[in-house]
Amino acid sequence: MGARSVPVVESRELRYFVAVAEELHFSRAAERLGMAQPPLSRAVAQLERRLGTPLLERSSRSVALTEAGAVLLREGRAALDALEAAEHRTRRAAPAPTGTPGIAIATKAGASDELLAKLLDAHAAEPGAVPVEVVLCGPGQQARLLRTGRVDVALLHPPIDDVEGFDVEALRTEGQVALLPAGHPLSTRTSLRLADLEDLPGLPPPRYPRVDGTYPEGPGSEVHDHAQLVQLVSLGRTAVVVPEVARSHLRGGVTAVPVVDAPEVTTVIAWPPHSRSLAVARLVGTATRL
Amino acid sequence: MGARSVPVVESRELRYFVAVAEELHFSRAAERLGMAQPPLSRAVAQLERRLGTPLLERSSRSVALTEAGAVLLREGRAALDALEAAEHRTRRAAPAPTGTPGIAIATKAGASDELLAKLLDAHAAEPGAVPVEVVLCGPGQQARLLRTGRVDVALLHPPIDDVEGFDVEALRTEGQVALLPAGHPLSTRTSLRLADLEDLPGLPPPRYPRVDGTYPEGPGSEVHDHAQLVQLVSLGRTAVVVPEVARSHLRGGVTAVPVVDAPEVTTVIAWPPHSRSLAVARLVGTATRL
């Protein structure tokens, strides 16, 4: 198994480059990395020398990626994720108290609650069940947690979530309903179409946080969890389309009406390929038998 | 896109650990890494401190992997491969003369020759064809070249080759034939079964190199390419079972007889998932239309 070729790029340099490539700004990237700008410039220049190709186009007013730089950004992120995953999975494999010798599952906070509850119950009832740590996270974060090894499995919702590169098993498919303030003209309907819900007067769509934590501009309210969302609807401030399960934990003042032409939402359980973990395989097996 | 969590493990340390874990011997690993043994011991100990868990069980006479160490070996190899891939793919994306702005394909030396030739011809005839570099390699090496980004696509033969983690498209399926010295008693048969070929007197199976370049022990001759193999057969020194295409470039003194119960051999074209390369997509498209 010899002949692993000599490495040229060090992971530290790669992290530096990725920070600069993401910020497109050396000073801001340096700040994010907790270091000064000059050594960062030098490190990136050194990386370019080692790779033998420019990665960034600098003018004194702006920074842009070259073709090679774009490739390295994409591939470098993947490599750094793999590195982080190696670290986390090793920690998890360690004997207690350093690591929890169980498995961790990620799910979007406020989503798939009862499905997850059923899964955990069923798993706990199985012989040889291991402890399961539940990691709640913001929307779109599950994939990253999975890629970086902080969790072993995740519940997510393609095609909204990116499942590229994971093994997945579908658990459930459901339609979507509109949540409307009670008393809204449309709330008496027995079904709706998406077109009915466009530009409802006085009910601007809420603004969800982006993956970087910032919020888009717009008239609607900022929202970051499900309870807030339902509350906003009941206050007559917004209307939204959500998966059917949301009906099960509604409150007064909110009416749910099926939206017949909304895309179906599937919930899948995802895990990293090459997973050699027996515990993961068992959990997935339990999930598919629900 | 903030919040990439702080790294604890450096790629250099990981390479050191992987070397030790593969050798299970600090001094040999140090030699392989081109360094002295004491700093290697220290670096691995430091990695264990950072991860907060022992990776190796040392006695003064032997070294063994712990559970966590086995996980880190597997995951660490993958991470190092990803790192190397980032490097190679970036180089390939660089403008000439540093990188070849084309694509590279790996194939086992001496296998799939005419299939590859047809593919290259067909590709060259397409509009917008890019230069294709052909990388010949030893058996079982294609997957590594693909994983580490030295090539963009590979021709391989599941289930002999591991295609786990790659996207694949089947190109051809064929049976296998036995190559026998002309005049051998079995060479007059019109078909054979695997059982017929067990323990043929005077025709011990050849010894192929393992992935690490060493050869297993045994009575047969060492062999490292197809021409040698055929020559050995014609010299009456061995007999082998190979895919049917081998018939097309036989020489005198060798007879091919179909083996009806040998497993079918499929040739697939494989490429890394998430490949964003248009050139790769086009080459694969061409291949499947052959």
Add this chain to the structure above:
DNA sequence: CGCGCCCATACCCGTGCGGTATCGCTGCGG
């Protein structure tokens, strides 16, 4: 035209990586 933003260069310092020497343990052979 000058100011300010931003990346590069110059220079210095301290940390940490790698090297040599040596110790301590252990299995083995006489």
Add this chain to the structure above:
DNA sequence: CCGCAGCGATACCGCACGGGTATGGGCGCG
């Protein structure tokens, strides 16, 4: 039973390199 040899750990040292501060230089903008 003792000595030797193999191997990993420890001790110590020197230097290379990563990171900091100060400063230069190019270019938009007011």
